[in-house]
Amino acid sequence: MTEPVLSLRSATLSFGDRELWRNLTLDVVPGEFLAVLGPNGTGKTSLLKTILGQQKLTSGSIEFLGQPVGKGSKRIGYIPQQKLIEQGTPLRARDLVAFGVNGNRWGLPVSSRAVRRRVDEVLEAVGATEYGSVPVATLSGGEQQRVRVGQSIAGDPKLLLCDEPLLSLDLHHQRQVSELIDEQRKRLNTAVVFVTHDVNPILGMVDRVLYLAGGRFQMGTPDEVLRSEVLSYMYDTPVEVIRSRGRIVVLGAPEGYGVHDHLEHHTETAPQ
């Protein structure tokens, strides 16, 4: 049996008397792709914060590589939501990737030849070589997220945490960036915890789904969890899950719930 990268034991998180999740027990093994789904405000981002040591559990325990989680870790790669980097920021794509390799090291930002070679390798691996020396601020959203994926894998992480990395990307780039993450996971055997409100772009890659809603959670393969009975139970109201042309559409979930947010995109033909 492989040692889990991340393991939670009876983890409970509540704010005041509002409980986000209770008794969550979970092991994520190397190379596993776990999608964390659910509407806003159910503790998806709080789960990431807990893994990063920025949020304390109310009870239970959480370990990363067999140790209680600390305040972040060099062994974690983190891909945030796409946020435009301000125009004029003195930072090129390759510098962002270099931070992933040695951003923790003290001293002047002079990179050794080994680091420069590593940065070139990573840029190549994520297909960003051609804009390596371009200021990050001038890149498009899709290009920036590509570089972000590079940054996250540059330090040979054991775990990739993705916090809605596809948000505000168009369908074409959503697919490209999620495929890139999946490719790197397989190549490096890295565990992936992927927080998203829309499972469709990553449906073919996901091993397991952790679904958070209404203070409850369900865990299993997408086929086990993304079913009308399961979601109706979680939402406490009749919800219908429809599968159509390899995509999942959820109907009737209380508002704020995401999968069907992208319904309107489904009629568009995705660019090839």
Place this chain on the structure above:
Amino acid sequence: MSDFWGQIFNFSDYGELLVLVHNSIIAGAILGVVGGLVGPFVMTRDLAFAVHGVSELSFAGASAALLLGVNVVTGSIAGSLLAALLIGVLGTRARERNSIIAVLMPFGLGLGILFLALYKGRSANKFGLLTGQIVSVDDPQLLMLVIISLIVIAGLVFVWRPLSFASVDPDVARAKGLPVTTLSIVFMILLGLATAVSIQIVGALLVLSLLVTPAAAAMRVTASPLLTPLLSVLFAVTSVVGGILLALGGGLPISPYVTTISFLIYVVCRIIGSRKTTRRQVTA
């Protein structure tokens, strides 16, 4: 008319004057290095307004020191460290920070004016705190400025890489385990010290021309994280040393010379920078 220009640019007895102020020129160059190195961080951390706020409290500290007859540089440092820490601890979010600065700044300036009004000494000293005076700084104070500058430079060199990471990409830096909050406090302390020493040359009102303009100019022409501070230092040193050299004969304060040189460099960089952007758009 020629009288007017003769007053601004006067180079008679220049050689003798140069000997008299050569210590000031060396100190000015070192202060230029400090301003040039701090600047890119001020820009990426969006602290230009904070610099102004810190400098007003630094001015209050310096004028209190003048009134009490103690070392002006010490007073200036005390004021700016206090302001920098308050802004750093209370203003973690940009909006909060701006309102704290807006509250502190007039308070500091008001205190400073009060202390100066009560001060009975030479009025040149009073004016100097607001608009710059390096040539009149005496040798022990000059030495103190140089020592503090060296501390700031050493501190910046030590934290450079993690500080840049935390400045441009704080979420990922925190996830990677960097002490982002501590780094930000450390930077505010270094910024406070840099402001206090810069005030001695260009004065409290014009500090931005040393701590912001050179970096803003550099960032117009390059996005390299290595070239940006190098150019910024070059621009800041040129402004300070050039300002001292031009001001020498005329008996006017050096700050207008420094601010004008630094402004002209910025204008030139902006023109070069806009040419560069258009070219990229055309080729893209």
